[in-house]
Amino acid sequence: MKTIKVYPLPTPLETEGLVVLVDILRATSTIVAALAEDAQLVKPVTSVEEALLYREKGYLIAGERGGLPPEGFDLGNSPREAYKMARAKVVLTTTNGTRALGFVKKAKAICAGSFLNLRAVASFARRFEEVLILCAGTEGELSLEDFLFAGKLALVLEEYVSQNDAAIVARKYAGHVEDISKEIFASHHARKLIKLGLEEDVAFCAQENIYDVVPILTPEGFVSLKGVAEE
Amino acid sequence: MKTIKVYPLPTPLETEGLVVLVDILRATSTIVAALAEDAQLVKPVTSVEEALLYREKGYLIAGERGGLPPEGFDLGNSPREAYKMARAKVVLTTTNGTRALGFVKKAKAICAGSFLNLRAVASFARRFEEVLILCAGTEGELSLEDFLFAGKLALVLEEYVSQNDAAIVARKYAGHVEDISKEIFASHHARKLIKLGLEEDVAFCAQENIYDVVPILTPEGFVSLKGVAEE
Numbered sequence: 001m002k003t004i005k006v007y008p009l010p011t012p013l014e015t016e017g018l019v020v021l022v023d024i025l026r027a028t029s030t031i032v033a034a035l036a037e038d039a040q041l042v043k044p045v046t047s048v049e050e051a052l053l054y055r056e057k058g059y060l061i062a063g064e065r066g067g068l069p070p071e072g073f074d075l076g077n078s079p080r081e082a083y084k085m086a087r088a089k090v091v092l093t094t095t096n097g098t099r100a101l102g103f104v105k106k107a108k109a110i111c112a113g114s115f116l117n118l119r120a121v122a123s124f125a126r127r128f129e130e131v132l133i134l135c136a137g138t139e140g141e142l143s144l145e146d147f148l149f150a151g152k153l154a155l156v157l158e159e160y161v162s163q164n165d166a167a168i169v170a171r172k173y174a175g176h177v178e179d180i181s182k183e184i185f186a187s188h189h190a191r192k193l194i195k196l197g198l199e200e201d202v203a204f205c206a207q208e209n210i211y212d213v214v215p216i217l218t219p220e221g222f223v224s225l226k227g228v229a230e231e
Numbered sequence: 232m233k234t235i236k237v238y239p240l241p242t243p244l245e246t247e248g249l250v251v252l253v254d255i256l257r258a259t260s261t262i263v264a265a266l267a268e269d270a271q272l273v274k275p276v277t278s279v280e281e282a283l284l285y286r287e288k289g290y291l292i293a294g295e296r297g298g299l300p301p302e303g304f305d306l307g308n309s310p311r312e313a314y315k316m317a318r319a320k321v322v323l324t325t326t327n328g329t330r331a332l333g334f335v336k337k338a339k340a341i342c343a344g345s346f347l348n349l350r351a352v353a354s355f356a357r358r359f360e361e362v363l364i365l366c367a368g369t370e371g372e373l374s375l376e377d378f379l380f381a382g383k384l385a386l387v388l389e390e391y392v393s394q395n396d397a398a399i400v401a402r403k404y405a406g407h408v409e410d411i412s413k414e415i416f417a418s419h420h421a422r423k424l425i426k427l428g429l430e431e432d433v434a435f436c437a438q439e440n441i442y443d444v445v446p447i448l449t450p451e452g453f454v455s456l457k458g459v460a461e462e
Contacts, residue, residue: 008239008373008397142239144396165375165419173404188396 003130004160006150006167009137010099014106017130020113020121020153021104021217024145025189026077027097027136028112028215029205030062033082034090035224036116036211043091043221044098054091060084063093067196078201079116091221096136096143101217103134112215112222115149115180115205120212122156124225131160133167144187145205148174181206234361235391237381237398240368241330245337248361251344251352251384252335252448255376256420257308258328258367259343259446260436261293264313265321266455267347267442274322274452275329285322291315294324298427309432310347320452327367327374332448334365343446343453346380346411346436351443353387355456362391364401375418376436379405412437 013019022028031042043059045051048070051061062075062085069076075084077094092098104110108128113121125131133153135146151174154160154167162168177183181203184190190202215222244250253259262273274290276282279301282292293306293316300307306315308325323329335341339359344352356362364384366377382405385391385398393399408414412434415421421433446453 011371138396140242141395142397142400144400147396147400164372165369165378166373168375168417169373169378169400169404172407173400176403176407186399 002160003163004133004154004157004167005164006133006135006154006170008135008142008147008166009140010103010134013104013132013134015108015130015132017108017128017132018125019104019107019110020125020131020133021097021100021110021136022113022133022146022149023094023097023100023136024114024149024184024205025143025193026079026201026205027092027094029114029116030077030079030082031092031112031215031222032114032117032211032213033079034085035213035215035222037082037086039082039085040087040089041221041223042215043089044101045091045093046098046102048093051091051093058089059091060088062090065095067193067198078198079204080201096138100134100136110217113149113153115208117209117211117213118149118153118156119209120214122153124214125157131157138189143189145184145189148177148180148183151175180208233391234394235364235385235388235398236395237364237366237385237401239366239373239378239397240371241334241365244335244363244365246339246361246363248339248359248363249356250335250338250341251356251362251364252328252331252341252367253344253364253377253380254325254328254331254367255345255380255415255436256374256424257310257432257436258323258325260310260345260347261308261313261323262343262446262453263345263348263442263444264310265316266444266446266453268313268317270313270316271318271320272452272454273446274320275332276322276324277329277333279324282322282324289320290322291319293321296326298424298429309429310435311432327369331365331367341448344380344384346439348440348442348444349380349384349387350440351445353384355445356388362388369420374420376415376420379408379411379414382406383411411439
């Protein structure tokens with residue numbers, strides 16, 4: 001039996017299957033866009049200090065605190081700047097998304113999911129018997145946009161049985177959201193980004209299936225698995 | 232502006248308003264039923280050992296671990312046994328519900344909510360500008376039945392603005408659940424109780440508005456506020 005579980009907030013996880021990391025606004029959207037724009041890899045780290053150590057190794061330093069790039073960074077956490085990451089090795093630190101990775105205690109594979117590559121992630125996920133969708137949330141609270149993605153992915157993976165209550169709730173919730181962009185714009189996190197002048201980032205992250213890359217976590221960082229959707 | 236927030240899992244909370252504690256299966260349903268059946272008070276405690284200390288004070292000892300009453304207890308955690316609590320002082324310890332109370336750092340009032348007294352809770356909640364709905368969850372995971380109650384209560388309190396994403400999601404989810412009992416029976420916790428032979432408890436907890444008491448937390452425990460719905 002193929003099974004799916006949804007975690008609305010970071011929780012210690014173990015699985016023999018796949019973990020899909022979700023931080024729609026904006027970490028996983030940026031990772032997906034970066035690899036789609038031919039970044040070599042995206043290395044997630046938890047602290048600003050650690051990120052800055054990668055400069056002498058020739059990495060581009062990207063990320064945010066409070067939504068904006070910390071001092072000394074080359075780039076923020078915007079998927080619209082991903083074209084600047086072409087051919088680069090990138091180190092990325094964000095408030096919620098990179099932190100959530102620390103909760104994965106065991107998995108056969110970890111990939112990054114976003115609306116931008118939803119269909120590709122679904123195709124990749126079908127290689128696994130168990131799929132866990134780990135939502136980063138925002139500062140310890142459920143994020144609508146992450147939970148909505150979890151539900152939409154679970155709906156595409158229709159042959160997977162809901163194995164926890166959050167999967168049941170996410171599927172039902174997402175099944176009644178027709179306009180993804182409108183729903184995301186109502187979220188707490190979107191409104192915060194809009195106040196920072198980042199409305200176009202929100203609109204960008206709400207696009208569906210514009211990339212077919214699946215970022216897979218390796219010891220060096222996320223690297224691209226391409227063409228999965230065509231399998 | 233009147234506002235409402237939903238917490239799908241126990242999280243440290245502070246408010247100048249009301250916290251509605253929710254553990255549908257079964258702690259808050261049992262507390263509501265106990266006070267409706269004229270228990271003097273229901274004192275929530277976190278440990279089995281602490282509960283047993285109340286025997287010499289003349290309390291009835293009630294609660295569960297793994298769904299069943301621990302050794303030496305007078306009663307389990309069943310709202311169907313509430314009639315046995317008439318006129319008694321009751322001490323109650325449960326796995327999730329009583330533990331969740333520890334997360335409330337500050338509140339003007341704390342009450343217990345369940346489907347059994349949903350309308351009464353809504354009437355009482357309208358005395359407060361801010362309403363926080365705290366779901367106990369089940370062993371660290373979102374519980375469908377708690378989140379569904381949160382959404383249904385938020386829908387009744389239609390003049391309250393959703394102040395976090397979980398409130399938006401809970402309202403939309405609950406708005407598309409017509410058969411509350413059927414939905415609850417699909418939950419992880421319900422299936423566990425059914426395996427323990429407690430199917431009738433699940434059915435009992437899924438009843439709507441059969442009581443008009445609102446359990447209010449005082450230093451002595453939850454006591455009854457009656458007739459709120461008629462205000």
